Amino acid sequence: MNFVTTPESRFKHLPNYQFKANYLEVDGMKMHYVDEGYDENNDQQKTVLMLHGEPSWSYLYRHMIPVCLAAGHRVIAPDLIGFGKSDKPTEMKDYSFAKHMDWMKAFIEQLDLNNMILVCQDWGSLIGLRLAAENEQRFDAIAVGNGMLPTGDEGKLPKVFKIWLAFATHSPWFPIARIVDGGCFKKLSKDEKRAYDAPFPNAKYKAGSRAFPRLVPVDPNNPASEANRAAWKILEQWHKPFLTCFSNGDPITRGGDKFMQGKIPGAKGQPHVTLTGGHFLQEDSGAEFALEVNKLISRLN
Template identity: 30%
Template sequence: MTRTIEDLPPAVRSRYPYRSRFVAVNGRRMHYIDEGPPDAPPVLLLHGNPAWGYLWRDAVPPLLAAGLRVVVPDQIGFGLSEKPHTHAVHTLDNHSANIVALIDHLDLRGATFVCHDWGGPTGLGALLTRPHRAAAVAVMSTWAWTTPSSDFHRSVLPWRLMHAPLVGPYLLGTRAAMPGRGMYLSVVDRKHFAEQSQEAYTSVLDDPDERTLTWTWPRSIPIGLPGDTTAARFRWLEDGVRALRLPSTVIWGREDEVFPSDVFAARWHEIWPHAEGTHLVTGRHFLQEDSGTGIGHLLADFATRAAHAPGAAR
């Protein structure tokens, strides 16, 4: 059954008061919102695991107030988009292709790509496939290379244990550890998150059969082992982003322990010496939960300047 924002709990709807839209991308049903003037410079907000567009709710109003168009898709497998059970659907190439299909369908031009978590590898892959559609790029708590992988992801407890063949599907699939305990531990103000946000993430992943991506996607993170399946993909990504000459900015949670800023934000500045930032805000890995409005203002200023820069795509 297709659900829309209107079908969600009242408290969730009140904090994400936008119209649900759907588009077929590569044979799958993708949910997204598209707000603001249709001819305004577009800002594409991309989330990761196990979030959905709701993560950006506090960033959207400042962008709209700046006169920008805001497009926020739910990645296939999350939110109100279709949630395929087949693991083969959830490759990085397929998820990037889904984003390409969306931006082609909407004919986005001069877009600012905003990439958080898995929105990085997927969104940057889409940007490299359609570079003529991009005006600028912002990265937040994400990466696009094989090494150094995070100490968090190399650790046996809890990360590699959670993604073991039997333990992973049980904890992340059956027990919903990622949208539950995982997100709760990855914000600064946990009391506020539990009261204001937790339901928004668990309510859209309430069926264990729909949580496939929460435990299959993390297995795509290369951690330097012979069994890494995406190392070649990440080498391609790094080569591609190093060649980009777009206006760029780096925004990071100062308390992020998954991708610590002193390693990962610094790596982005090594790749893009021209990048603005690092703009440090209060926040762990899901920094939008603690500093969404401030992030929205940073992005509004950045996207507006990028849209009016000489030579910007129109």
């Protein structure tokens, strides 16, 4: 498997992203992650695991990380393989749902993460919800924003997702920053757009971001469907706190919050919220999302 590493010079002077870079190795590749706030003397400390989706990276959580740190939590925000500062296989065929799961499982096992609060959105939810279901003992609670765990059994796809799938698969033009900007209520600044484009110097680096839409289980026979169904059997018995923090302006995941509230026992009685924003609610309501995560954690104690 051939992969490329984005030059570090691409990440200089990014606004509000002054976090130390950490790396570990998965499948022979470097995986980057933010790791802030760890207190080695506090064995009760919660670890907030923030998982990004498509086509973003840990930069998406720059407004949320400080809010959770201020509450005394450890925050870990990895860059998925193919994104951010992590290494990037150059062929779309090198990416699969199963491989992303293997890479993230290796990540949490190498760091031996426990007492985790999962915070996830978009593909971070597809990977994160599976990860939590398959490693339930490591997680204490879940907060989902604009995400789901599809099996392919859901039926009709949103039209906007069909358009997105066709674009990601066939368009010769794949402007990462403009895609993120179009999924926000706010308008990204020039430097923020530079930050979202930073991981991808040219088309060779974008195989992972182009692959993700094709990997979503959109029919019952998808290679990931069986494992996702198995994860749902666990989630349907999940009594730990499960909070939805969807936004009011995402046409892709709209309704997913109500679906999960009805299926997951741990969602019952939780103060679910609807935040203001588009698909990338971390950009539009990042601080508000983080405060809801802090309140969720406070209710665990």
